[in-house]
Amino acid sequence: MLDRYEPAEFEPKWRKRWQEADLFAARIEEERPKFYVLDFFPYPSGAGLSVGHVRNYTITDVVSRLKRMQGYNVLHPMGFDAFGLPAENAAIKARRHPAAMIDEFAATYRRQMDLVGLSYDWSRSFKSSDPDYYRWTQWIFEVLYRRGLAYRKHADVNWCPKDKTALANEEVVGGLCERCGTPVEKRAIPQWFFKITEYAQRLLDDLDDLDWPEGIKQMQRNWIGRSEGVQFRMRLEWHAGDKTPVGAPAQSEAGDDELRRLEAEVRAEAAPDPAAEEKARQIASKFASASEDVLTGAGMSQALAEFDKWADQFEVKRADAPDTFEVFTTRIDTIFGMTFCVLAPEHPLVETIKRRVDPARRTEIETYQAMARAESDASRQSEDREKTGVFTGAYAVNPATGRTVPAWIADYVLMGYGTGAIMAVPAGDQRDFEFALKFGLPVAPIQEPDDEWLRANATSQSGDLLADYLAEPKNFKGAFVSKDRPLINAKEYTGMAFGEAATALGEWIEACGLGERKVQYRLRDWLISRQRYWGCPIPVVYGQDGEEFLVPEGQLPVELPDVDNYEPSDDGSSPLSRIPEFVNATTPDGRLGRRETDTMGGFACSSWYFLRFIDPRNDQAPWDKRLAAEWMPVDCYVGGAEHAVMHLLYARFWTKVLFDEGLVSVKEPFKTLRNQGQVLGHTPYRRPREGERLDVGEDGILISRDEASTLPTDDVTWKWVRMSKSKGNVVTPDEAVEQFGADALRLFELFIAPYDADVQWDSEGMSGTARFLGRALRFVSEFADGFDRDWRSKIVAKGGGVSGDVRRATHQAILKATEDIDRFAFNTYVSGLMICLNRLMELKRSATGHEDEATAFSEAVECLALLLAPGAPHVADEMWEGLGLEGFTLDARWPVADPELARDDTVTIAVQVNGKLRDTLGMHADADREAMEAAALSSEKIKAQLEGKTVRKVIVVPGKLVNVVAN
Template sequence: MKYMFNEIEPKWQKIWEETGAHKTVDDPAADRSKNYYCLDMFPYPSGEGLHVGHWRGYVLSDVWSRYMKMKGYNILHPMGWDAFGLPAENAAIKKGLHPKENIGRSIANMKRQLHDIGAMYDWDREINTSSPEYYKYTQWMFLKFMERGLAYRKEAPINWCTSCKTGLANEEVVDGVCERCGSEVVKKMLPQWFFKITDYAERLLDDLEGLDWPERVRLMQANWIGKSKGAEVIFKIKGHPDELKIFTTRPDTLFGATYMVLAPEHPLVEKITAPECREAVMEYIDNTLKTSDLARMASEREKTGAKTGAYAINPVNGEEIPIWISDYVLITYGTGAIMAVPAHDTRDFEFAQKFGIPIIEVIKPPENCETEECYAGEGTMINSGKYNGMSSSDFWKEIVKDLGSRGLAEEKVNFRIHDWLVSRQRYWGAPVPMVHCEKCGIVPVPESDLPVMLPHVDRYQPTGTGESPLAAIPEFVNTTCPVCGEKARRDTDTISQWICSSWYYLRYVSPEYDEGPADKEAVRRWLPVDQYVGGVEHAVLHLLYSRFFTKVLYDMGYVNFKEPFTRLFNQGMIYRMGSKMAKSKGNIVNPDELVSKYGRDSLRAYELFIGPPEQDSEWDDRGIEGVYRWLRRVYLFFMQNNFPKNIDEPLLVRGLLHRYIKKITDDIERFHFNTVVSGLMELFNGLQELYDKEPGCISHKSAEGYILLMAPVAPHLAEELWNKVGHDTSVFKARWPEYDPELLAQENITVVVQVNGKLKARLSVPSGSSEEEIKAMALNDENIRPVLDGKDIRRVIYIPGKLVNIVL
């Protein structure tokens, strides 16, 4: 008899399909607590297909979904395609195919691969963000954001990817290069659409608190939002009507300000620069503009700068202090200008040293504190006039209040996050549903006219002009104004795919619904997502945007929850030959080959067994052999033996089973899927050993127990065996087994005996034994007595059910 996984697996997949086994049970009367929504981050269709790294997350979310199904929940476990936008379009261009055609092919291939996983996806709910039925509501979202004053168009210096030839959001620029293609990102002035994510910065930060998410992701989002509390302070400029407003988190160091710095791009630079400094300032600005953002951000750089020849007046003491420009001050943060306190800020310290600017200490560190040349902590005020002796933290409040009363300062919270650039100068996306009318300005397309269809074109390549390819299609561009009816032009930008994916989780609950993005009743039954599974690379992209969208939808009254994903799990990546799998590195492991060689269940089990699911793991080509052998042996064992219903099963067998029901259940609950698999192996090894000693000793009930436990991991084989032991319905209609605590209590337990902390003996004792009995047994044990011979026993430590330690 052979383990014919290639017959078993397709057979059960066919049966699942025919019986609608994976169709979501959506009972309108069902209580929310009976429904469970487990979502995978959906992929973009690439044509290269999935590799074993992609499988990992899908397998573990499927194991979890199947387990929850066996626990009695109605499961929503959908899949779809992030088919609009840069990733999908770039993939198509690379292949020289029209995006629509390429995406169709890629989806077919990836869907075949996803079927191989044997996941319980409900394909009736499949969504595709590039279908008009879907993007109609992406555009609807855009209109709603517009209505609420959260969308605006503005000419601004934006991030422009030189290779993708489009504007990018800040979140898409990583280390100065495009997150997608790795090409250089430059600044370009262009009118662009933005969403006011900054209005939600505070809430996005505050609500991180209650999320059952990996610490790492919450931290990354908190850093990205970057809240800092400080004050804005106004400095007058000597001999000049303009005022200089700066942001500082350290108003307590105002007396130590010995110079000011403006970002080179600051609008005041032009006005205040003295004639004799003009040449040097202009040259400096020129150089700054030539320096890439990437180079400018390198923190190890030596400080540079130029004097403007102008002076500011320190509002606390009337001192005149010189105004400099330097690229270490960023125009994009705060007011683009700072007061510099070299005594208490390392950056200012460096700058002051280089340019010979005075350094005045105003905060004395506490006594016991090791003094450095530049102390940035709290302390006692010195050199601060009448405030000397005050604690710096009290003075902080005091001086803001004092200056505030003269209109020169106010407390202010600053965020690092900026508004979200959402328009793309690319073809493959949902057109921005706006019309430009000479008379009426920017006018939204009426909801009833949605979707604004993306026209089919032959030339879809990006233009690089700052306009999308849509601008070259008169039939698309020319329209009439929805307000006045005069001739008007459509907006030709497309919507970033991050918007498509910001609300997709909502669509799955009612994918056919056509009176809005989702049926509110279905939303109430299924949302928010109970468990979300995906890679950590979306920490400050998709996950942040989705949260923002959800809060806006909540404010609109469209959804009744403030956070979309209650629980998040980030699976680790799979490496091979020391690096992340990528076609360019030639280290891809193709699941298709493994499926045909070892079968779907083996690959599923190995994806879990490879290591802790949240950690990165190195792929071992031979590792899958081990799980394959296990499944093969399980198959042969169950097929070649019979498990009678009415036998007097030894306690050893049942005790073993129940111990592992507990262990495996606990491990699944903790997402320790690697030890779920090793636990299943251990249990099988144990059962087989007992069976070898006493053939026929395993009851029908216990055999079923094993099949149930392995079902989430190896669903095809479990169905086959479930059928073999006499069931004609799916194993996933059965309930997850529960362990019997009393049975565990009846087992003998092993108590370890140590002498001075070193293992000397093991006792097998009935679990009900008393402390006295066990201690006595330990002291009288034949391995222990000789060791104790003639020595004084100082102490005997007993840990119930575990160990006796005899201290000499």
């Protein structure tokens, strides 16, 4: 056994022995509880691992090793998320085939993981690009399809012109492509979606019971975005241009626009026929004269009915379009304050409106629609953007007041949420308020704001701000948003606050058949199609008429063909579409078909890998249900917070579907989730030179360390940024192990900060953990000769003197290590070991050579090796062997502390006067209150402090402190 930490001399030996003993294979032994420890599924990048990745893997490794030693059946697997854009983009850049490249990268990962002694069961490893794996990804796709949860729709998608691929909403950041920063455009392509929205409520509800960071749960809740409200129907009314005053009663006059439209419609349809031309003129004149007198109220509908009759003779039909639309609101109580309504530019009703309004308006609407479509999400989402929109010429009837409000289109209303149309209540909604202000629309007060708000938002000095507000809310700075103030101008609902009014109005709407109370989610369906080569093929074949057929289960997997050129084509179709042997397929009924050429996005692959680890070589089923019931859920799942929403939500969704299908016994895949903090590297930047453009989100130009050393120090700005190959700031485990050793690296990763805090990497710190390991080895080796492996039978239950102190230090360390790992306090786990060793070394110096001491130290060194084992397994096994013990520490039992032995006999009591520390006293730990008080009051220092004061009260906390309150 070495008496110093020379890692190169023994760490490789232990790794080899572990491997030869197949030490890390997961075993299922009856009567042992199970523990499933998992890391996020890594994409093996060409840069290899950084010490940042190793931090993640060390955490799970410590947990895994502890649980194993505590007698659990531990499953601790590792595999690779090989499919997807990062791999494909890297392959394209390197002009290599992604499969070969990924194999190489994964091998590097494996080598580096082995290098730091991670205890993965590699016999279970796989890559998501293995046909044996993605066969089952396709199989699960078919499960979703059969359950109606996979569907294809033609939809606008985010299109990245650089990556030439459609992006999921989650991959667009601020309107820019998440990966390359290119502004995203819109394109309509048929795409596959998973109906995750159907599970929105369950995904929300089941969050409550998960042991996850609150922040992550909150982010998922926000992402799902549940809101309760009312969806109701509004009817359009037609008015004469802008002349009709807003707020006119419904059923008002029909106007010229309507007549002109009818005339034009007939002319257009009947133009080739001179006779029809004549009839059209007759219609026009009839309606022209009618408009003078009869076309009010019921007269209008009568006239339209008559037109329909006439038109039938010419085989001309009135445009068959709805003239109602639905709106969703969470604030139905404010409906009396609706002064206009807004449709999304893409709303289907806009097409109807366009046909019915006068041509000038129609042009305006179309111009606006074109603008809204062309405008990228980037500018649409840019900050404090001015509201835009146009009046359509149409009016809608507010069902609560029976009065008309103008209908506008504006892009601040999104087609993708709710109904794509809103009732606008500018007095109570900031967005509507801004819109009203910009376009001169009226604002009707709905509540009386409180004085504080009035003062803060007034734009002028006035004696009676409330009167001013009620006269013209637009003179104030914004909308008054409140659920607490009673309503005004709200008919019989006046005086009610939000809760009461919303219930009453909801009931009223439902009673009228106008609509219903409804829950709306912000969550959108999961877009799965990628027009890319390097992904899991979607197992669908289309018939001649476009019918969809699932590829029969027996024919799975649909294998990704080997191709030479896997770059996407400029038209955006997958390279697979250029391979006739792939595309040409037979439908299950034996006809000629065309294979789907899109592949699935990478999140599909990572939504079930944790299940495959349970039974990775099964070729009859994705996994054995009994084994899944045995191992699931994952007990401890650790990874970066950047996957807070997407991966975790999708994996939860699939698990629920698989639960519904009876394939898994749990509704949630990950019982406990922890996010480790990022490891940041010191990274040099310089100011941009003339003509240089900054990358998205950067405020300097990234430079290399070499370049930084050539520049004047004033020109270089050092920043702490996440380690990545692209930033050139990666510290690899290889160099860390080379310089300090695997165990020093592991302990340092744990010690440097709480596991969830970001850390600024400084390799110098590793010298501390390396020194500690050296001291520990030396300490143990000095006891190796005198080590008594039968210490258990000789040990004195509760000795005094040095041996008692040794046992106390040992059992305190056991207690602390066990608790700390359990509560994820790895930094104090390591410091606890240091404290223990420091104490033992001190005690060794004061040892008297008594026989009890040898026994106590034997216990101490054996425990020290065991306590070190999860964090520093090489050193632990080296000690274990050095003490003449057999096997590996991983197979030994984790020590159990005796709290009685760990307890201190004497404690230091703090003595305070009025809460300020004035003295400390050493006392027996069992000293009672009276003894403590007496001791405190007899202290010279305390007496001095109490000079001239009267003791009012003495607070005694046994074993801790005495506080004398005096004045």
